[in-house]
Amino acid sequence: SITIGVLALQGAFREHIAHLNRLPGVQSVEVRTKEQLADLDGLVIPGGESTTMANIAQRWGLIPELKSFAELGRPIWGTCAGLIFLADRASGQKEGGQALLGGLDCKVHRNFFGAQINSFETELPVPKALKAFESGPQGFRAMFIRAPAVLEAGPSVEVLSEYRLTAGEQSVSDGLKKVAVAVRSKNLLATAFHPELTEDCRWHKAFVDMAS
Ligand code: GLN
Numbered sequence: 001s002i003t004i005g006v007l008a009l010q011g012a013f014r015e016h017i018a019h020l021n022r023l024p025g026v027q028s029v030e031v032r033t034k035e036q037l038a039d040l041d042g043l044v045i046p047g048g049e050s051t052t053m054a055n056i057a058q059r060w061g062l063i064p065e066l067k068s069f070a071e072l073g074r075p076i077w078g079t080c081a082g083l084i085f086l087a088d089r090a091s092g093q094k095e096g097g098q099a100l101l102g103g104l105d106c107k108v109h110r111n112f113f114g115a116q117i118n119s120f121e122t123e124l125p126v127p128k129a130l131k132a133f134e135s136g137p138q139g140f141r142a143m144f145i146r147a148p149a150v151l152e153a154g155p156s157v158e159v160l161s162e163y164r165l166t167a168g169e170q171s172v173s174d175g176l177k178k179v180a181v182a183v184r185s186k187n188l189l190a191t192a193f194h195p196e197l198t199e200d201c202r203w204h205k206a207f208v209d210m211a212s
Contacts, residue, residue, distance in 0.1 A: 001025045001026065001027055002025060002026050002027070002041045002042070002208055002211055002212055003026075003027045003028070003029065003039060003040055003041050004020050004026060004027070004028050004029075004040065004041060004042045004043070004044060004207070004208065004211060005028070005029050005030075005031035005036060005037065005040040005042070005043045005044070006020070006028060006029070006030055006031060006043070006044045006046060007031050007043060007044065007045045007046060007053075007057075007066075007082075008030035008031055008032055008046075009032065009053050009056040009057055009060070009062075010048045010049065010052050010053045010056055011046045011047050011048020011049065011053060011081060012046045012047045012048060012079075012194065012196055012197070013030060013044075013046045015046075015194075015196035015197060016028070016044050016046050016079075016196045016204075017030065018196075019195070019196050019201050019204045020044075020204055020208075022201055022204075023201060023204060023205060023208055026208055031043065032060070033060070033062075034061065034062055034065040037065055037066075037069055040074070041074075041075070041211040041212070042074065042075035042076065042077065042207060042208070042210065042211030043066075043069060043074070043075070043076045043077075044076075044077050044078075044079070044082070044207070045076060045077070045078040045079070045081070045082030045085050045086070046079055046080075046081070046082055046196070047079045047080030047081045047082060047145065047194055047196075048080075048081045049081060050081035050082075050084040050085055050110070053081055053085065054085065054099045054100070057099070058099055063099055063101070066101050067101055067102070067103075070086070070101055070102075070103040070187070070188065071103070073186065073187045074187060075187045075188075075189070075207065075210045075211040076103075076187065076188055076189070077188075077189040077190070077191075077207040077210075078104075078188070078189070078190045078191075079190075079191050079192075079193070079194055079195065079196065080145065080146075080147055080148065080191070080192060080193070080194060081148075082190065083104075083108060083148055083150075083190040083191060083192055084100070084108050084110055084148050085100060085101050086100075086101055086102070086103055086104040086188055086190050087100060087102065087104050087106045087107065087108040087150075087190075088100070088102045088103070088104060088105055088106060088107070089106070089107040089108070089152075090107070090108050090109070090110060090148075091107065091108070091109050091110070091151070092109040092110040092111055092112065092148075103185075103188055104157065104183065104185055104188050104190055105153065105154030105155075105156050105157055105185065106150045106152065106153045106154065106157055106180075106183060106190075107150070107151050107152040107153075108148045108149065108150050108151065109148060109149055109151050110148050111146050111147075111148065112147065112148055112149035112151075112173075112179065112192075113144055113146075113147050113149070113169070114146075115146065116145070116146055118146075119143075119144060119145045119146060119147075120143075120144050121141060121142065121143045121144070122141075122142055122144070122163075123139040123140070123141055123142070124139060124140060124142045124161050124162075124163065124181070125138060125139055125161075126138055126139060126140055126202070127160035127161055127182060127206075129158065129160060129184075130160065130202075130206040130209070131206070131209055132202045132203070132205035132206035132209055133202050133206070136200070136202060140195075140198070140200050140202065140203070141198045141200065142161070142163075142181065142193035142195075143193050143194045143197050143198060144181075144192065144193050144194075145194060145197075147181075147192045147193060148192050149163070149179035149180070149181060149192055150179060150180035150181065150183055150190075150192070151176070151179060153180055153183055156185050156186070157183050157184070157185045158183065158184045158185065159180045159182070159183055160180075160182040160183060160184055161180070161181050161182035161191075162178045162179065162180055162181065163178060163179055163180075163181045163192075164177065164178045165177060165178060165179065181193060184210075187210070189206070189207055189210060191203065
């Protein structure tokens with residue numbers, strides 16, 4: 001069977017565990033120490049608050065271990081705050097910002113869609129590139145909670161899902177028409193939305209496929 005760890009420092013880790021446990025042949029474990037990283041087939045970095053998560057990871061001495069996990073080509077999936085964590089560059093944050101793991105040749109903008117009250121749910125077309133979406137509905141529910149967006153992606157990055165900005169959103173985003181909200185690059189998967197908060201398990205299946 002496949003063992004997927006979920007970084008359990010802060011944020012929505014329990015919901016990821018519950019989703020992973022619904023998939024056949026998958027075991028999931030909460031990860032808090034570097035020793036626990038050793039035997040994993042893949043790691044999920046959940047949503048939450050990326051500065052807080054980074055601070056805890058730093059205090060517990062996890063940053064170098066997480067970096068080498070990514071650099072060794074081991075699969076990591078970041079959702080929301082986890083996406084920010086994996087990005088090489090982040091904007092929309094305070095001077096200095098937080099420690100980023102990096103690895104994903106992307107520029108993300110934190111809280112791109114605004115504050116908590118601008119959180120929203122929408123339907124997006126399924127990414128055709130992922131086998132896990134070959135069956136089931138042709139759309140998936142995407143929940144954005146103080147979500148980041150990917151504003152620039154390098155050539156090594158495959159855009160899996162895009163979000164078209166409304167006229168109002170365009171007017172406060174320098175006329176930008178769309179942003180990437182799900183990307184993949186080698187061993188890294190990142191989504192700006194929260195699949196662990198919807199019933200659909202296909203994003204989790206897609207990550208398990210990457211880790212298998
Ligand atoms: N806005 C949060 C941050 O910048 C991310 C929100 C989330 O993970 N739901 O860290």
